[in-house]
């Protein structure tokens with residue numbers, strides 16, 4: 111090779127992987143070093159209890175965090191009591207595990223409590239170039255910061271806590287390019303839904319997705335988090351976006367940001383020109399309209415201005431039956447019973463501002479139940495300082511304490527069987543928000559507009 | 573963990589696409605801080621008339637007498653998509669499922685299966701349908717035999733090859749425990765960590 115070392119162009123994901131790969135066994139599985147762990151009450155207590163029973167230590171308690179978000183109540187003035195049957199036990203088990211192993215916990219009424227993925231970003235638990243795991247499938251939200259983030263199961267959590275590593279085969283890579291500039295009424299949520307609608311709910315086929323392109327470069331950090339969040343619904347193993355200036359300034363403002371900041375190191379977290387990806391997909395963001403789902407998979411989506419499409423097969427027929435919709439019905443004429451703004455997908459401050467813009471000076475249609483659940487205490491505080499809580503309340507929305515809330519049904523709160531809900535969450539699966547609940551996924555602006563009109567609606571033209 | 577080498581059993585088909593973990597075990601069926609007590613909640617929304625663990629729906633395939641004792645689940649594309657909840661795998665295991673045959677799986681679900689000794693066997697949809705059709709004719713008699721050593725499923729005709737990662741195969745064949753396996757690599761992990769902290773001190777929280 112004449113002494114010159116050829117420089118192989120490398121993807122961002124490969125660079126992140128390389129930084130954390132301890133070794134790769136003959137069987138193709140790697141041991142990946144995990145810098146940070148964050149766990150919630152739904153599974154954290156079980157994993158910590160299992161470790162205690164094995165008489166194992168948490169290998170690096172300084173890197174492990176606990177947060178109460180999944181089954182905690184969101185009523186103002188809440189305590190440990192939950193509407194979720196047994197929920198209090200889950201909270202108690204996490205608290206006990208955290209105390210036993212000396213882990214920092216963001217407890218029910220901690221000033222920094224919130225949905226784990228928001229807390230990770232707000233606190234600087236997730237940073238560019240770090241690896242992070244959480245026993246929740248939307249952990250890849252943090253790829254928006256240039257973090258190598260994986261959602262894991264409970265047994266894997268135990269393994270990470272005991273060994274600081276994750277056993278994982280390296281996924282294939284996929285570059286998803288969102289070209290062009292989206293219309294002003296189109297958000298990251300709409301682009302994510304359109305992507306899933308175009309390529310399918312398993313479109314990423316377990317690959318590590320890197321989002322790139324003009325539309326991604328133009329997005330704020332929060333919108334990138336929404337996009338990466340929905341990569342799970344795209345069938346991705348994880349997602350990343352190369353961290354740029356705005357990401358660096360946002361992570362540097364967090365309490366756990368390193369001083370001095372390794373800015374030079376972070377700025378190398380990019381895909382080299384010419385790097386090889388195993389798969390590619392492209393979408394023209396300029397052509398996308400605000401989206402809403404009509405079925406029971408995120409891939410069952412269409413423009414809010416379109417009609418319910420004719421079913422393509424048995425799955426779509428089943429979805430239409432569950433959703434009680436007829437093909438050909440204009441989506442904008444579909445009456446709703448409830449509106450939900452919340453979840454790790456769309457409950458950051460920008461989401462609340464966007465909904466509040468639609469709601470300002472207006473009222474939710476008679477008979478529509480409407481709920482806004484900020485994603486974290488920080489979001490809640492900022493919103494309240496800006497008077498957004500008043501906008502929501504004046505419009506007829508309930509204003510809640512942070513948590514996952516009605517993003518999923520765990521036996522507690524639900525809008526009720528047969529109710530049709532427009533929701534900023536990420537899953538419209540059968541019964542996801544409660545037995546028989548019919549969920550339509552959409553952006554915060556579409557949810558707010560629908561709440562005001564009493565039927566699925568587009569936000570006003572801007 | 574109980575090793576899995578060759579497994580014969582009654583198959584049960586649930587061929588719809590995108591069966592998610594909420595469908596496998598609705599979160600409301602997870603009532604205790606425990607890995608057990610989940611079998612009754614398996615597919616609760618479909619298995620019971622009222623969706624609650626009360627009256628079994630006699631029409632639902634898992635409740636059919638001819639499927640009694642089923643241990644091999646035949647599924648559709650993107651099986652086990654959705655949340656990371658390991659309760660879904662614990663519920664399947666408690667019900668008696670050892671093998672899930674489907675074209676592909678949710679990535680976290682697949683790993684959770686292996687961690688609990690369940691085999692996620694990847695087989696193209698057309699072949700899943702053929703296995704199901706043969707089983708349908710006489711489920712109790714037409715048992716499938718899953719051979720993890722040869723990575724093949726025997727139904728009526730030629731054995732059907734299935735896809736499983738090498739790592740998962742070895743782990744299942746030997747019934748290995750992940751933490752014990754990794755403990756053998758403790759020195760490598762310590763060395764890697766020391767290097768990482770030296771090269772990038774900011775990684776380490778004070």
Ligand code: SF4
Nearest residue numbers: 248453454514517518
């Ligand atoms: S908000 Fe929903 S999707 Fe996000 S972590 Fe909570 S339950 Fe999971």
